[in-house]
Amino acid sequence: MRDIVRIGRQHLATDGAAALSLRAIARDLGLVSSAVYRYVGSRDELLTLLVIDGYDELGDAVDEALGSVAAANHAGRLRAIGRAVRTWALAEPATYALLFGSPVPGYQAPAERTTGPGTRVIRRLVQVWEDAWLAGATSHDGGPVSPRRLSRDLARIRREQGITAPDELIARGVLVWAALFGCISFEVFGQYGADTITQPQDLFEHQLTVLVETVGLTR
Amino acid sequence: MRDIVRIGRQHLATDGAAALSLRAIARDLGLVSSAVYRYVGSRDELLTLLVIDGYDELGDAVDEALGSVAAANHAGRLRAIGRAVRTWALAEPATYALLFGSPVPGYQAPAERTTGPGTRVIRRLVQVWEDAWLAGATSHDGGPVSPRRLSRDLARIRREQGITAPDELIARGVLVWAALFGCISFEVFGQYGADTITQPQDLFEHQLTVLVETVGLTR
DNA sequence: TGCATAAGAGAGCGGTGCTCTTGCTTTTGA
DNA sequence: TCAAAAGCAAGAGCACCGCTCTCTTATGCA
Numbered sequence: 001m002r003d004i005v006r007i008g009r010q011h012l013a014t015d016g017a018a019a020l021s022l023r024a025i026a027r028d029l030g031l032v033s034s035a036v037y038r039y040v041g042s043r044d045e046l047l048t049l050l051v052i053d054g055y056d057e058l059g060d061a062v063d064e065a066l067g068s069v070a071a072a073n074h075a076g077r078l079r080a081i082g083r084a085v086r087t088w089a090l091a092e093p094a095t096y097a098l099l100f101g102s103p104v105p106g107y108q109a110p111a112e113r114t115t116g117p118g119t120r121v122i123r124r125l126v127q128v129w130e131d132a133w134l135a136g137a138t139s140h141d142g143g144p145v146s147p148r149r150l151s152r153d154l155a156r157i158r159r160e161q162g163i164t165a166p167d168e169l170i171a172r173g174v175l176v177w178a179a180l181f182g183c184i185s186f187e188v189f190g191q192y193g194a195d196t197i198t199q200p201q202d203l204f205e206h207q208l209t210v211l212v213e214t215v216g217l218t219r
Numbered sequence: 220m221r222d223i224v225r226i227g228r229q230h231l232a233t234d235g236a237a238a239l240s241l242r243a244i245a246r247d248l249g250l251v252s253s254a255v256y257r258y259v260g261s262r263d264e265l266l267t268l269l270v271i272d273g274y275d276e277l278g279d280a281v282d283e284a285l286g287s288v289a290a291a292n293h294a295g296r297l298r299a300i301g302r303a304v305r306t307w308a309l310a311e312p313a314t315y316a317l318l319f320g321s322p323v324p325g326y327q328a329p330a331e332r333t334t335g336p337g338t339r340v341i342r343r344l345v346q347v348w349e350d351a352w353l354a355g356a357t358s359h360d361g362g363p364v365s366p367r368r369l370s371r372d373l374a375r376i377r378r379e380q381g382i383t384a385p386d387e388l389i390a391r392g393v394l395v396w397a398a399l400f401g402c403i404s405f406e407v408f409g410q411y412g413a414d415t416i417t418q419p420q421d422l423f424e425h426q427l428t429v430l431v432e433t434v435g436l437t438r
Numbered sequence: 439t440g441c442a443t444a445a446g447a448g449a450g451c452g453g454t455g456c457t458c459t460t461g462c463t464t465t466t467g468a
Numbered sequence: 469t470c471a472a473a474a475g476c477a478a479g480a481g482c483a484c485c486g487c488t489c490t491c492t493t494a495t496g497c498a
Contacts, residue, residue, distance in 0.1 A: 017321070018237035023485065034488080035446050043486065101321025102236065103408060115412075150421035157415055174411075175402065175426045181410075182401015183394065189322060191400075192393075193334075196376055202369035207394045214433060242454065253457080254477050262455065 001039045003029055005049050009095070012050055017098045022046065044107050047098070051109050052117055054095040059120030061088045066124065074132040075217040079208045081124055082180050086204055089188050096188055100181055122177055126161050129173040132217050133165040139216035140169040169215065176211045183207050220258045222248060224268050228314070231269055236317045241265065263326050266317070270328050271336055273314040278339030280307045285343065293351040294436040297395075298427045300343055305403050305423055312407050319400055320408065341396055345380050348392040351436050352384040358435035359388040388434065395430045402426050 007025045022043055023033040040046045065084035069076045089096040099118075109118075132138040144151040145167035154167045157174075165173075186192055187200050197203055226244045241262055242252040259265045284303035288295045308315040318337075328337075351357040363370040364386035373386045384392075405411055406419050416422055 021485065022487090031445095032447055033486085034448075037487070038445065097321035100404075100408070100410070102316035103320075145425065147421055149418045150425060153416055153418055153422065160415065171422065171425050172429060174416075174422065175398070175429055178401040178405045178410075178426075179394070179398030180401070182397040182399070182404065185319075185401065185404065186397045189319075191319070191397075196379065197372055199368045199372055202366055203372065203390065203393065206364065206369060206390050207397075210391060210394055210433060214429060240454065241456090251478055252455085253479075256456070257476065 004036055004039055004046070005053060008046055008050055009053065012094045012098065013092065014094075016094050017047065017050075020047065020050075047107055048109060048113060050095065051098060051114055054092070054099050055114065055117035055120065057092070057095070058085065058088050058099070059117055061085075062121055062124055071131065072135065072137075073219070074128055074135070074137050075212045075219060077128045078125070078176075078212055078215070078217065081121065081128070082204070082208050082211070085121060085180065086184050086187070089184050093188050096184075100185060101189065123161070125173060125177055126163060128217075129165050129169055129215060130161075130163040132215075133163075133169055137217060137219050138169055139218060140172060141166060142168050145171055172215050176215050179207075179211060179214070223255055223258055223265070224272060227265055227269055228272065231313045231317065232311065233313075235313050236266065236269075239266065239269075266326055267328060267332060269314065270317060270333055273311070273318050274333065274336035274339065276311070276314070277304065277307050277318070278336055280304075281340055281343055290350065291354065291356075292438070293347055293354070293356050294431045294438060296347045297344070297431055297434070297436065300340065300347070301399050301423070301427050301430070304340060304399065305406070308403050308407050315403075315407055319404060342380070344392060344396055345382060347436075348384050348388055348434060349380075349382040351434075352382075352388055356436060356438050357388055358437060359391060360385055361387050364390055391434045395434050398426075398430060398433070 004025060007028045008020065011020055011024060011028075020043065022036055022040065025046075026033045026036045029036070040049075062081050062084045065080040066077060069080045071077075089100075129138070133141070143166065145154065150171070151167055154170045157170055158164065163170075183204060187197075187204070192200065223244060226247045227239065230239055230243060230247075239262065241255055241259065244265075245252045245255045248255070259268075281300055281303045284299040285296060288299045290296075308319075348357070352360070362385065364373065369390070370386055373389045376389055377383065382389075402423060406416075406423070411419065
């Protein structure tokens, strides 16, 4: 069982998600293909296991990176989260693609099993905004944002996450979240021409600086 | 031949890229599977055709949107590009996923056939930064950015694109480019919880406002 | 000792990409 | 005009895939 996920991760890393084959995994384990169905049920279920596995590993990487940054260093925590996600994504591009790339056709991750580990990164980010807000370390302290419909969505986020940060800060936080993964996806998926950006690490550090500014962190 | 691409686009839209099957296309055309190989060569070549098709359609959509915005309205041009990409992506999610999602396993788009149409959007964006720079309509007019290695990459972009915009503006332009597609990918791929963001259109408009600010467009 | 359960083997169904050969039809050119 | 050439489709076949079903063997336990 544990072996199936292990071999599955290897195949995912070398061949990608859509090429994931239960038969090939069975071969690697010295089993006949039907034998693995006793443990996994279906190919989609294996994908779900790998999705959860990936979210957990990414969440662990982020948490570990956060461990060495002072709680009051809000900008540093954002940068640490960004670096941790990028480093993990470059190390595990296939798993990253499974989590944040195109949905696998015909496969829908079961929300009840994946939303928990799947929201670890955004929850850490939200905590950074909230802590910065409480410490007065953000320049975005205005009132509600327009239009009212957007303000209602942001109020829902505020309630569900149990935070007090104002509309503008939450909205910018969502943008920074999406922008961060946009930058990383572009790099991992090769959207930057490989011959134009030769030092993606330097570019990413600059992008982190701008993202810190976008969310208005003053320290 | 044209029919194959047409049916292929239908299958792509309904079933996704990895589920694209030459046999199914042949069935829809009333042909036997081997017959379509006279025209397409391989499944990967069909994917390439669909990639080029998608880039062209996206580029056309962007160009059409730009047609109704004054050249001097730099912020408006950025917003128009963003809206056009988002609208097209939501209308053709499978093709969008093929272009900007996870790479299809075992498939590498031939650069010599796809880089032309594939860079239409970023070229339009770069033109916005450059025009704003020439018109003095951006607040980012500083000198070279650090570190020097990044500055060298940006100088290469400046040379290859035939522009004169300063380092900081180009770097922020790249970030805005990646952030824009990050926001759209999150929405198209369902990374926002469907029950938290009920009005993605409003959120996107707000994000565009912040991106205009990020690249420092003053008009 | 007897039996229920677990674990794997094997055959088989329909699907896939792709290749090769065969045959028919249309076009071309001397 | 008529044969050669090219275009086009069919069909068989190979190896792979997900998945189901039945059968056999091994194990643990009362």
